[in-house]
Amino acid sequence: MNEDTWSPPEVLVTVDLVILTLRQQKLCVLLIERGVDPYRGAWALPGGFLNNVDEDLLKAAQRELREEADLEAEKLHLEQLGTYGSPGRDPRGRVISVAYLAIAPNLPEPVAGTDAARAEWESVEDVLSGKVELAFDHHLIVSDGIELARKKLENSTLATAFCREEFTIAELRQVYEAVWGTRLDPRNFYRKVQKVPGFLEPVGQERRGGKGRPARLFRAGPATVLHPSLSRPEVAKSKGVR
Amino acid sequence: MNEDTWSPPEVLVTVDLVILTLRQQKLCVLLIERGVDPYRGAWALPGGFLNNVDEDLLKAAQRELREEADLEAEKLHLEQLGTYGSPGRDPRGRVISVAYLAIAPNLPEPVAGTDAARAEWESVEDVLSGKVELAFDHHLIVSDGIELARKKLENSTLATAFCREEFTIAELRQVYEAVWGTRLDPRNFYRKVQKVPGFLEPVGQERRGGKGRPARLFRAGPATVLHPSLSRPEVAKSKGVR
DNA sequence: CGAATAGTGTCTATAAGACATTATACT
């Protein structure tokens, strides 16, 4: 490789977000309808180019989160998911996408972003099954993001990021059930999460107004890794995420 | 954002490799001595810029593996580790590095690469402790790579990638001990790995010439995930990797 | 009261870890 005559190729960099939340106990991902070419009118992940040459990747992800989903990045779990750089993935040229995974508590309504034509929470089931088609290689990115979320639920406290500040153990269990697509025994789950040090902190109050006995409220504890970890039940027995 | 007046910044992309192997039962990482500025003369990870605008990221990683380490990419475990893009990480300008983790069986000698001044297997211990300093943010990349390798040893068959095609269970155990920096009970380990479906396939032969009873030979089975997974002993009791 | 949900207790199967014991090579 001759350094005098050769110079490295310049590429464009986008940051794309897989933003997951729970709505009516179903796992959903935020999609926007593209307002510009390419793929105008198609559904895609929120995201966009780096703003300028000095913008940090994570900062760019936080900015997109704010601009396209109206979410405050500081409160959210946000972590890098992977980088997608096949030569043909974007018709505009060589565009490499750094994907981030974000987890949000149940949000009221489809947030209208500033850039996108429309924004909508789409059921993950419909995206994975291909019922909803996505632009670029975003289907792959969503799949990878969900797989990462499932893994992280096993051995990190990520699940609490789906909950509001105070939550009941039943709500936490519904997070696991929705993301994993399984049913969990409420009683065993109850004891299991309680005995993980630093996972949950009792808040000393109860949530009334439901149908049965009031449930104790908890908030997220200081731990970030789960020890012991929660084991996901055997998959593919009866139901997957569908 | 006005599409007429604004255009996204162009950046340079490098692919860097964290190549791990075992030498004398110690976990080692391949480093090269940089022959050009910046950081001329410093130790760094093998890697380099994309060759041209149409080169796939994984292909670029495989090419670097061949050029700088003289390793055949096809036989090796190679997976994306993360992308590092802080604005100040490279004095040449905005350079984003996509890092890959590669695992190689015990290799005879420091492989002299074609591009680098020198190439050397360096003990991971010395790199993590800071005894050996690395260019750019490569210390961070190595740390992340080792952490990923440790995690993957728990629930994937990655450990066999450190071994030659045929290996004994004692050799496999030494992989775990070196990467995790722990001691494992040989007898319990023996039974545990045997009962994981698809992990090991008996080859029907034995390796003689050692000191004690000949050990049966195995090769890697078809499984990629470990079920049940191997649990890493409590860390920080007596020894870490140091 | 009855229905519904929260929380506790208990039993069983399985897995993890400590460690004794047997097997088979080499010198």
Added chain:
DNA sequence: AGTATAATGTCTTATAGACACTATTCG
């Protein structure tokens, strides 16, 4: 024989999962 390493067996304890049972609310 003596030593070293491989492979197997056994026991104890911890954990996972099934599920009976009690507790507390609402209508």
